[in-house]
Amino acid sequence: MKKIEAIIKPFKLDEVKEALNEMGIKGMTISEVKGYGRQKGHKEIYRGAEYIVDFIPKVKIEIIVDAGMVEAVVTKIRETANTGKIGDGKIFVLPVDEVIRVRTGETGKEAI
Amino acid sequence: MVDVELRAKRDALEYLWRQGLSGQPLLHKHSQLIDDYLAGLFNNCPEASENMSLVALGGYGRKELFPYSDIDLLLLHAPEAEDRLGPVTEALFYPLWDAGLEVGHGVRTIAACLADARQDFFFQVALLDARHLAGSVPLFNSMHQAFHRELIAGHRQDFLQNMMQHRKERHQRYGMHSYQLEPHIKESRGGFRDIQAMLWVSHALFGLQELSAIEEAGLISPQEKEPFTQARDFLIKIRNRLHYLSGRKNDQMFFEYQEEMAKAFRYSDTRGALGVERFMQDIYRHLQTIATTTDLFFEHVDETLGAPRANPVEQTLEPGITVRQDRLHLTDQALLEKRPHLLMRLFAQAGKTGLEIHHRSRKIVTANLHLVDDRLRHSKRMAKAFFEVLENTKDVLGVLSVMLDTGLLTAYLPEFEQIRALAQHDVYHVFTVDRHLLHTVTELKTLSLSKTPFAGVESPHVLALAALLHDIGKGYHEDHSQRGSKLAAGIGKRLGMTEAETACLSFLVEKHLFLTVTALRRDLEDDAFLRQCAEQIQSPERLTMLYLLSIADAKATGPTAWTEWKGALLLEISLKIAHLLERKDTVLPDKSQGAGWMLEQVRALLGKEAPADYKILPEEYLLSFPPEEVAHHLTLHAGLKNKKEAIIEPADHTLFWSVLIMAHDSTGLLAKICGTLALHGLNVVSAQIFTWEDGTAVDVLNVRPAAEQTYTEQDWLALGEDLNLALKNRLGLSHRLVEKFRTALRPSGQKNVQAAPRVVIDNMASEQYTIIEVFANDRPGLLYDITRTMADFELNIHRARISSDGDQIVDVFYTLDSFATKINSPSFQEEISKALIHIAER
Numbered sequence: 001m002k003k004i005e006a007i008i009k010p011f012k013l014d015e016v017k018e019a020l021n022e023m024g025i026k027g028m029t030i031s032e033v034k035g036y037g038r039q040k041g042h043k044e045i046y047r048g049a050e051y052i053v054d055f056i057p058k059v060k061i062e063i064i065v066d067a068g069m070v071e072a073v074v075t076k077i078r079e080t081a082n083t084g085k086i087g088d089g090k091i092f093v094l095p096v097d098e099v100i101r102v103r104t105g106e107t108g109k110e111a112i
Numbered sequence: 113m114v115d116v117e118l119r120a121k122r123d124a125l126e127y128l129w130r131q132g133l134s135g136q137p138l139l140h141k142h143s144q145l146i147d148d149y150l151a152g153l154f155n156n157c158p159e160a161s162e163n164m165s166l167v168a169l170g171g172y173g174r175k176e177l178f179p180y181s182d183i184d185l186l187l188l189h190a191p192e193a194e195d196r197l198g199p200v201t202e203a204l205f206y207p208l209w210d211a212g213l214e215v216g217h218g219v220r221t222i223a224a225c226l227a228d229a230r231q232d233f234f235f236q237v238a239l240l241d242a243r244h245l246a247g248s249v250p251l252f253n254s255m256h257q258a259f260h261r262e263l264i265a266g267h268r269q270d271f272l273q274n275m276m277q278h279r280k281e282r283h284q285r286y287g288m289h290s291y292q293l294e295p296h297i298k299e300s301r302g303g304f305r306d307i308q309a310m311l312w313v314s315h316a317l318f319g320l321q322e323l324s325a326i327e328e329a330g331l332i333s334p335q336e337k338e339p340f341t342q343a344r345d346f347l348i349k350i351r352n353r354l355h356y357l358s359g360r361k362n363d364q365m366f367f368e369y370q371e372e373m374a375k376a377f378r379y380s381d382t383r384g385a386l387g388v389e390r391f392m393q394d395i396y397r398h399l400q401t402i403a404t405t406t407d408l409f410f411e412h413v414d415e416t417l418g419a420p421r422a423n424p425v426e427q428t429l430e431p432g433i434t435v436r437q438d439r440l441h442l443t444d445q446a447l448l449e450k451r452p453h454l455l456m457r458l459f460a461q462a463g464k465t466g467l468e469i470h471h472r473s474r475k476i477v478t479a480n481l482h483l484v485d486d487r488l489r490h491s492k493r494m495a496k497a498f499f500e501v502l503e504n505t506k507d508v509l510g511v512l513s514v515m516l517d518t519g520l521l522t523a524y525l526p527e528f529e530q531i532r533a534l535a536q537h538d539v540y541h542v543f544t545v546d547r548h549l550l551h552t553v554t555e556l557k558t559l560s561l562s563k564t565p566f567a568g569v570e571s572p573h574v575l576a577l578a579a580l581l582h583d584i585g586k587g588y589h590e591d592h593s594q595r596g597s598k599l600a601a602g603i604g605k606r607l608g609m610t611e612a613e614t615a616c617l618s619f620l621v622e623k624h625l626f627l628t629v630t631a632l633r634r635d636l637e638d639d640a641f642l643r644q645c646a647e648q649i650q651s652p653e654r655l656t657m658l659y660l661l662s663i664a665d666a667k668a669t670g671p672t673a674w675t676e677w678k679g680a681l682l683l684e685i686s687l688k689i690a691h692l693l694e695r696k697d698t699v700l701p702d703k704s705q706g707a708g709w710m711l712e713q714v715r716a717l718l719g720k721e722a723p724a725d726y727k728i729l730p731e732e733y734l735l736s737f738p739p740e741e742v743a744h745h746l747t748l749h750a751g752l753k754n755k756k757e758a759i760i761e762p763a764d765h766t767l768f769w770s771v772l773i774m775a776h777d778s779t780g781l782l783a784k785i786c787g788t789l790a791l792h793g794l795n796v797v798s799a800q801i802f803t804w805e806d807g808t809a810v811d812v813l814n815v816r817p818a819a820e821q822t823y824t825e826q827d828w829l830a831l832g833e834d835l836n837l838a839l840k841n842r843l844g845l846s847h848r849l850v851e852k853f854r855t856a857l858r859p860s861g862q863k864n865v866q867a868a869p870r871v872v873i874d875n876m877a878s879e880q881y882t883i884i885e886v887f888a889n890d891r892p893g894l895l896y897d898i899t900r901t902m903a904d905f906e907l908n909i910h911r912a913r914i915s916s917d918g919d920q921i922v923d924v925f926y927t928l929d930s931f932a933t934k935i936n937s938p939s940f941q942e943e944i945s946k947a948l949i950h951i952a953e954r
Contacts (some may be wrong), residue, residue, distance in 0.1 A: 010681060011633050032677040053680045085637055 001096040001112070002070050006061045007035065008081040008089040013059045019080045020063070023072065027112070029062040035087075056087060064096055064112050118211045121145050126179070126356060134349050136176075143168075143175040146183060147245055150204065154246035157203040163193035164200065165247035165255075170216070173241030179355035180362075183208065184216040184238060188247075188255055191221050214361060222255045229263055233274050236263060237312055268317045272417055276410055279309050291364075292542045295399060297351050298363035302399030304351070306406045307344055313413060331409060333475065340405045343398035349377075350395065365395065367539065383589035385534070392535035396544050400533060404517045411471040429461050439470035442477070452483035456497035456524070459515055463505025469514060477518040484523035495607040498524065502553065502576040509554040512580075516546060527599050530587045542670035545586050551668035552579040552661075559660055566656040566686065568922045570798050570814075570913065574613050575657045577604070578620035579664055585621075597622035620657055623648070627662045631681040636688060645685075646692040655693060659686045707731040713739035718746060728805040732910075736800055737812075745810055748774055752808065758839055760832045769794075769826070770814050775839060777809040780903035782912075784838040787845035787896035789815055791852060792831045796895055799912040845896065853892035869952035871945040875934050881910060881926035882935040884944070888952035890921045897951045898923060905944055906930035 008016060013030065020028065034055035065073055074091055082088055101111040125145060129138055147168070154166050169184040171177060187204065189197060197219055208215045220228065229236040239259050244252040264271065286300045298304045314320040320329055327337050353376060354362060357369055365373070374391035381387045427435045432447045432454045434440075440462055448454050455477055462469050469477075488494055505511045515521040522528045531545040543551060556579045560567065569575050581603060585596025600621040604614035626648075634641060649655050662682060666674040711726055717739055718724055724746045734742065748759050758775035773785055786796060794815040802810045817826070837843040869888035884907075886898055895914060902909060902925070911926040929935050935944070 009635070011635050014633065032675060034677060053683060055680065057677045057680045083635060083637070 001099060001108070002065060002067055003094045003096045004061075004063045004065060004070065004073055004077070005092040005094065006063075006077045006081070006089065007033065007058050007091075008061065008077070009083070009087060010057055010059045012081045012083075013061075016061065016077055016080045019076050020073070023069075023076060025063060025065065025073065027063070031060045031062075033058050033060045058089060064099060066109060066112070118149055118207060118213075121149065122211075129179075129352065129356065134352055135345055136348060138352055139176045139178065139348065142177040142179065143172060146172070146177060150185075151246040153204050153207065154200075157200055159196045159199040159203075160247060161193060161196065162248045163190040163251065164188065164197075165249070165251040166204070166245040167252060167255075168241075168243040168245050169238040170241055173238070173243040175243075178351055178361075180214070180358075180360050181355075182214045182216045182361065185218070185245075186225070186242070187217070187219045188225070188251055189219065189221060190251060222251075222258055225255055226258060226262055229259065233278065237275075240264075240312055240315060264316050269417060271316050272313060272413060275309055275313055276414065279306070279410070292544075292547075293539060294364050294366050294370075295395060296364045297347055297354065297395075300399060302343075302401070302403035302406075303363075304347065306402050310406045310409050313410075317413065317417070331412060332405060335479070336405050336408075339401045343401040346394070346398050347402075353377075365392075370537070385587050386537055388537050389535050389587075392537070393533045393544070396533035396535060400517065408471045408474065415471075429465070430457065433458055433461055435465070435467060436470070438467055440465070440467050440473060441470050442473040445476075448476075448480060449483065452480070452488050453491055453494040453497055455480065455483065455520055456494050456501070459511055459520070460497045460500040460504070462514070463501045463508070463511045466506055474514065474518050477520055481519050481523045484520070489524060489526075490606055490608075492608050494524070498607070499573045499577075502580065503573055508557050509550055512550045512553060513547075516550065525603060527581075527584050527603060531584060534587050536586075540670055540673060543668070545583050548668055549580050549583055552582065552664045555579075555664035555667040556660060559664055564660070564663075565683070566659045566690070568913070568924075569657055569660070570653055571613060571616070574609070574616050575620070575660065577607075578617050578624070578657070578661055581617070582621050582624040582661065582665060593622050593625060616654065616657070619654065620661055623658060624661055624665060627658055627682060627685060628666065628678070631685040632678070634685075636681075636685050642685075642688050643692060646689050649689060649693065652690060652693045655686060655690055707734045710734045710739060710742065714742045714746070717743040722746070723750070725806070728808070730802060730804065733802040733804070733810065736802070745772075745774065748772075749804075749808060752776075757836045758832070760828060760835065762826070762828050769816070770812060773809075773811045773813065773835075775809050777803050777807050778839070779906065780900060781809055781839075782811065782909055783896055783900035783903050784845065785811060785813070785835065786899050787849060787893070788831060788835045788838050788843075789813070790893050790896050791834060791845065791848055792826070793817060794826070796914050798914055801909055801911060803908075846900075849893040849896060869949050871948045871952075873935065873941045873945060875936065880934075881928060884925045884927055884948075886921070886923045886925075886948055886952060888921055888923075891954075894921065894952065895923065897954070898948060901947050901951050902927065902944075905947070907935075907944070908932070 006016070010032075017028070017030075035058045036055050061077075063073065070093055074093065077091055098107060099111040100107050104111075122145070125138070125142055128141070133141065150166060154160050165188040167173075167186040167188055169186055171181055172184050177183070185204070187197070187201060201217075201219060205215060205217055218228075225239065229239055242252075242256060242259075282299055282305060283301045286296050286303075291300055296303060310326075311321070311323075314326050314329075314331065318329060318331075320326050320331075323332075323337060323341065326332055327334060332340070350365075350373070351363060353373060354365065354369065357372065357376075370392060371388045374386075374388040377391060379387035379391040382390070385393075429435060429440075432442060432444045432451070434443050440458060442448060442454065442458055458469060458473065458477065461467075501511060501515070502508070512521065516528075516532075522532060528546060531549075534545040535541075536545070541548065553576055556576060560569075560572070578600070581600045582596060583592060584599050584603075585592040585594065588595050597618045601614055601618040604617045609617065626645075630645065636642070649658065659682070663674070663679070666678065711729075711734065714724075715726070729742070737745070748761075752759055752774055756776075758773055761772040763770045763772070771789075775781060782799075782801060789796060794817060797814040797816055799811060799813045804810065834843060838845055869886070871887075872883075872885040874883045874885065884902075888894065899909065907925075907927045907929060909925050909927050913924040914921070927935070929940075935941055
């Protein structure tokens with residue numbers, strides 16, 4: 001089992017969610033996150049005053065999938081979230097030791 | 113086993129409830145059942161003697177036993193019965209515990225009771241409801257008498273203050289976000305505890321035990337009693353079911369139960385709202401009824417009993433409204449009937465003075481709502497007072513809440529009825545729709561005092577009204593923004609707003625989600641899309657309003673709706689659109705075509721015979737006014753030629769005057785105008801300034817009365833005379849202004865933190881003009897000094913926007929130098945900057 005973490009642009013969330021649903025992935029965890037990366041925050045000047053936002057708003061999607069699905073899922077996210085511009089985000093794949101469903105105690109594949 | 117018997121009885125009770133036994137009868141039946149059972153236990157216990165007495169306390173003492181409520185018991189005993197207590201308590205309490213009941217129990221002598229009651233206010237209150245169940249009656253009676261003699265008589269004031277303090281703390285604790293969504297039927301504001309607090313105080317202070325006795329004593333009115341009783345009966349039924357549904361002592365309307373409860377009470381989905389939403393709406397309304405009634409009750413009792421407040425002098429604020437002991441009073445019923453807009457003036461005064469409205473006057477408002485008829489809803493005076501509340505109130509949430517609770521807001525804006533106490537069945541919207549709207553107005557007020565990139569709105573009253581109305585279209589079977597926009601347009605018109613203001617209001621309501629939704633869902637790098645947004649929003653002014661409204665709306669929604677994260681996205685899209693709009697400002701593609709079209713319209717209006725000289729009208733001027741106004745200006749212009757004096761024409765716009773001033777242009781004209789206006793107590797809000805090719809200045813200034821004045825009749829004739837004197841250089845404006853404001857009242861107390869004044873000279877933002885922005889602490893006559901300083905540098909001011917946020921002003925001037933070019937020289941810029949800062953620092 002693997003955990004896929006994707007950091008994407010907020011407006012791409014709906015599209016990515018839909019694409020993943022179509023692949024049969026219904027469960028995911030989504031959070032609003034702040035990115036402080038290569039694409040630094042920006043300074044805006046408006047009517048003589050400066051406004052600095054020192055982070056970039058991003059969305060993080062977390063999904064647990066069977067190892068066999070990883071490649072398809074990663075490709076799907078990459079295709080959907082891509083705009084070709086800076087700040088499109090990153091995808092991480094991590095190993096997962098175990099999954100346990102709290103209610104039933106089921107483990108492994110059954111618990112995903 | 114005895115507890116089997118008890119269990120069976122309680123099952124039988126639940127069965128009766130399922131058969132339809134509910135409300136108070138169920139509570140009494142339940143109490144009776146426990147009474148009988150306990151008396152049986154007590155009487156069958158051989159060790160129980162005449163030196164003991166079994167007493168019911170608290171809710172059980174009042175015979176208000178809800179299905180899973182605690183059973184509060186006191187085993188009262190004489191000191192000599194000490195050694196026989198063990199077997200008695202075992203015989204009494206074990207069966208109750210075995211039956212799974214929650215039992216509050218105490219074993220005390222009379223002396224111990226009194227000592228504990230002195231220490232513990234809750235126990236003291238519980239004793240107030242003490243009821244004899246079994247055992248010695250004389251023992252119970254002596255406890256009862258001792259309690260009233262030692263703790264109640266002579267301590268009425270303490271009792272009241274204690275009760276009020278606990279009530280206040282409880283409201284705070286149960287007023288938090290989570291309890292808004294899932295109200296606590298017992299402890300929340302308007303819950304059972306509020307009812308009891310009122311009954312306890314009536315009982316302890318006046319010996320009144322029944323609601324009808326309280327009414328007879330005049331502590332609540334007959335008009336209050338009926339809805340109050342209805343609310344209480346409704347809540348009793350709710351709480352009964354809530355207990356049975358939860359299978360335990362649960363008094364909070366948790367989310368998970370709401371739908372099932374709604375179904376049980378036969379609320380079904382209708383077009384526009386879910387059954388559960390209507391159900392919760394009724395609960396919130398009933399809670400509100402109880403909260404309002406008990407609030408008024410406590411204020412009344414506190415006033416009757418409490419020490420007289422300081423400041424006994426009565427002061428009349430305006431005919432019919434006086435201040436007495438730091439409370440506002442409506443004093444004249446006959447006058448009120450003659451001038452019903454006094455109802456709204458009362459709230460305007462409350463907002464302005466920060467004083468509370470006396471409870472009796474709040475009742476007077478409610479009793480006079482029939483005066484709010486269609487005519488009053490169209491009244492200009494009423495609208496002015498209403499806008500004053502929206503704009504000039506420090507504690508806007510407090511004042512608007514009272515307006516809502518008294519019923520005045522709904523009477524004045526009947527559109528509010530649909531959303532009053534309307535709940536939204538999700539975890540996101542914490543407040544009911546009406547409260548959310550009040551909170552939005554409040555957040556907006558807070559925002560206007562903080563620093564945001566978008567500030568300085570030209571018509572803050574339009575924005576404030578939009579905040580109050582943005583969700584007015586909820587609860588109908590259609591998109592709430594669309595519906596709300598239509599409703600808002602109707603309201604704007606009724607309140608006497610201009611067409612432009614009404615259009616803006618309706619736009620803001622329709623688009624109140626636009627920025628937030630767009631910021632989250634659309635690619636902010638997509639220039640074509642951003643241009644579309646800019647086209648929809650049309651002007652920087654509207655963008656500013658929309659931005660502020662979006663933030664206020666989110667902040668007023670709930671703890672999850674507004675985050676720094678969302679704020680960053682909102683700021684990004686707004687700044688991007690702002691830059692597009694500013695650019696658009698100066699490069700309108702069809703500008704010349706527009707001017708030509710305008711000329712045709714004006715010609716058609718004036719007729720061919722008119723001797724007007726159209727060539728003298730600059731293009732930018734033509735594009736700034738509707739054809740009717742241009743035609744009007746030309747007509748006036750003919751009169752001006754023969755006179756050496758200025759023409760002044762005020763137009764009343766509900767909340768400000770728009771003053772047209774036409775005169776032959778001369779150096780410092782604007783300064784003289786601003787100075788004269790200030791001399792006559794008028795603040796300039798914004799200004800459009802044009803000079804025709806023949807040297808005629810056409811200035812349109814929006815002005816409002818300075819804060820200390822109300823909207824009295826302005827003496828325009830005197831103003832005109834002074835202006836003409838000033839134009840002929842016969843009036844010393846500088847010294848007169850100093851004179852006028854030396855005597856004027858300065859806000860008392862400490863000065864606010866003074867930010868250093870700042871001047872920004874910007875050649876980039878506009879293609880044609882140099883924009884000079886002045887940020888400074890406001891003072892009377894400042895605008896006159898600024899414009900005069902600019903005149904000294906021979907700067908021509910072509911457009912100006914003047915705005916103030918509390919003590920701060922932000923003035924923006926579109927200027928050119930004496931050669932009609934931008935101010936390019938850095939040293940000249942520096943010089944202007946220094947001179948203006950010098951003036952602002954004075």
